[in-house]
Amino acid sequence: MSSLYHNQVLPLKQLSRMSTLYLNGLMNTTYQVDNSSLGWVEGGQLVSSARQEINALWQTYLKTALNEEELQLVRQLQRRC
Numbered sequence: 844m845s846s847l848y849h850n851q852v853l854p855l856k857q858l859s860r861m862s863t864l865y866l867n868g869l870m871n872t873t874y875q876v877d878n879s880s881l882g883w884v885e886g887g888q889l890v891s892s893a894r895q896e897i898n899a900l901w902q903t904y905l906k907t908a909l910n911e912e913e914l915q916l917v918r919q920l921q922r923r924c
Contacts, residue, residue: 850908857904861897868893 872889875881881889909917 846908854904854907857900861900861904864893864897864900868896 869890872881872886872893876883876886905917
């Protein structure tokens with residue numbers, strides 16, 4: 844049961860958090876800066892913080908037991924980035 848949690852449930856939570864950070868920390872922040880409802884410095888700090896957390900979550904995700912399909916998706920994503 845512990846293996847199921849650590850290799851299936853926890854990674855889903857990590858991916859969900861990365862998605863939320865991308866939307867709220869990156870996309871919404873850029874829109875707010877573009878609309879002048881958020882300053883450049885504060886926006887830059889929010890984007891930097893979101894990117895750091897996304898990178899940390901991604902590195903943790905990569906350490907889980909990925910199946911072959913997941914590994915293929917990771918390779919495709921890494922080629923694009």
